[in-house]
Amino acid sequence: MPVVVLEDVITTGGSTLKAVDRLVQAGVKVVGVVALVDRLEGGADAIVAAGLPLVSISTRRDYIAD
Amino acid sequence: MADVTVVGQGIFLRGSIRGEGDLEIRAGSRRRRGGRRGDDRRRRSGESRRDGAPHHGSRRGRRKSDGGGRRPARRGSARRRRREGSVDRHLGGSLLRGNVQTGHGAEAQKGRAPRRGEAGRPDRDAQGSGRRRDEGQRCHAPRGRVGRASGSAASRRSCPEEGRSRRLAQTLAMSDSRARLIALLRDRSFERKKVILASGKESDFFIDCKQTVLTAEGHALVGELMFEALDKLPACRAVAGVELGGCPLASAVSLVSFQKGRPLPASTYARNRKITVRSVSSRATARSCPACRSSSSKTSSPPAARR
Numbered sequence: 251m252p253v254v255v256l257e258d259v260i261t262t263g264g265s266t267l268k269a270v271d272r273l274v275q276a277g278v279k280v281v282g283v284v285a286l287v288d289r290l291e292g293g294a295d296a297i298v299a300a301g302l303p304l305v306s307i308s309t310r311r312d313y314i315a316d
Numbered sequence: 317m318a319d320v321t322v323v324g325q326g327i328f329l330r331g332s333i334r335g336e337g338d339l340e341i342r343a344g345s346r347r348r349r350g351g352r353r354g355d356d357r358r359r360r361s362g363e364s365r366r367d368g369a370p371h372h373g374s375r376r377g378r379r380k381s382d383g384g385g386r387r388p389a390r391r392g393s394a395r396r397r398r399r400e401g402s403v404d405r406h407l408g409g410s411l412l413r414g415n416v417q418t419g420h421g422a423e424a425q426k427g428r429a430p431r432r433g434e435a436g437r438p439d440r441d442a443q444g445s446g447r448r449r450d451e452g453q454r455c456h457a458p459r460g461r462v463g464r465a466s467g468s469a470a471s472r473r474s475c476p477e478e479g480r481s482r483r484l485a486q487t488l489a490m491s492d493s494r495a496r497l498i499a500l501l502r503d504r505s506f507e508r509k510k511v512i513l514a515s516g517k518e519s520d521f522f523i524d525c526k527q528t529v530l531t532a533e534g535h536a537l538v539g540e541l542m543f544e545a546l547d548k549l550p551a552c553r554a555v556a557g558v559e560l561g562g563c564p565l566a567s568a569v570s571l572v573s574f575q576k577g578r579p580l581p582a583s584t585y586a587r588n589r590k591i592t593v594r595s596v597s598s599r600a601t602a603r604s605c606p607a608c609r610s611s612s613s614k615t616s617s618p619p620a621a622r623r
Contacts (some may be wrong), residue, residue, distance in 0.1 A: 257559030258525040282549030
């Protein structure tokens with residue numbers, strides 16, 4: 251069954267990918283990730299590199315003007 | 317000519333059908349609501365009209381552009397007529413004019429001929445567009461409800477094409493929701509300070525989404541925005557939240573998905589614990605969600621699938 255994983259914060263993407271791995275091992279088809287906040291610390295790239303499309307509702311730039 | 321009266325849903329309309337199926341609907345009683353009042357097109361064209369009954373049998377005053385309807389007689393000075401506003405300006409006191417045989421017609425909206433099926437289309441958008449609901453309804457309602465003569469002519473004129481305005485309303489609603497959610501996150505969850513993240517890295521800001529997501533408004537906004545975000549991803553049949561932060565997210569999205577008629581069950585799981593197949597399998601979700609029961613069978617086209 252195709253499932254989308256929801257995350258509150260994405261930093262490096264490590265823990266998201268770990269969770270996705272667990273789901274895939276359990277036989278779940280993960281088709282994408284939606285995150286509430288992307289800290290812009292490489293997480294988005296890591297998730298996309300793993301072949302998962304990612305949509306972030308907001309990013310660091312919405313809170314801090316760099 | 318035959319007189320027709322339309323009564324129902326708080327609407328009282330009077331009108332007439334003339335030879336060849338030309339239909340004209342007026343609002344309320346003839347005395348109170350136009351019916352005999354002016355028409356700017358006639359005025360513009362310089363065509364003068366003797367006061368009195370509509371001319372039966374004559375083809376005079378008939379225009380193809382408005383579906384062949386006939387205008388009623390007018391009364392009063394041009395200045396007074398100009399003051400009248402509302403629907404009288406557009407179709408000479410008529411709310412609807414058209415031909416029952418050809419299906420062509422025009423509502424009281426600058427004499428524009430609506431597309432086929434447009435007049436009766438239900439206002440679906442107003443239901444789903446959340447905080448922009450008021451604008452949406454103001455924009456679409458007059459087309460669906462012929463009898464609403466009280467809306468201002470200005471608001472009707474500013475209404476663009478229905479499809480375009482619906483998309484615009486949706487986009488505005490989304491950006492509005494997003495702005496509001498970010499304002500909430502800034503206010504309740506965000507803090508500018510040095511923190512050590514779970515990954516061991518240092519960051520210059522702290523954010524605790526839970527403080528926002530568990531407010532009533534934050535919960536609703538998160539559900540709405542994340543549900544809309546799913547449209548940008550491949551079709552899914554369930555949402556999964558990673559414990560602990562993802563659990564309220566999955567709950568909110570699942571709730572909104574049901575309200576929007578595309579139920580997506582939620583499942584939550586721990587990041588590091590081994591996941592049992594049962595907790596997220598289609599059988600488990602099918603049991604908990606009646607709407608998904610049919611889609612978990614071995615049919616090739618799952619009805620609960622999104623898009």
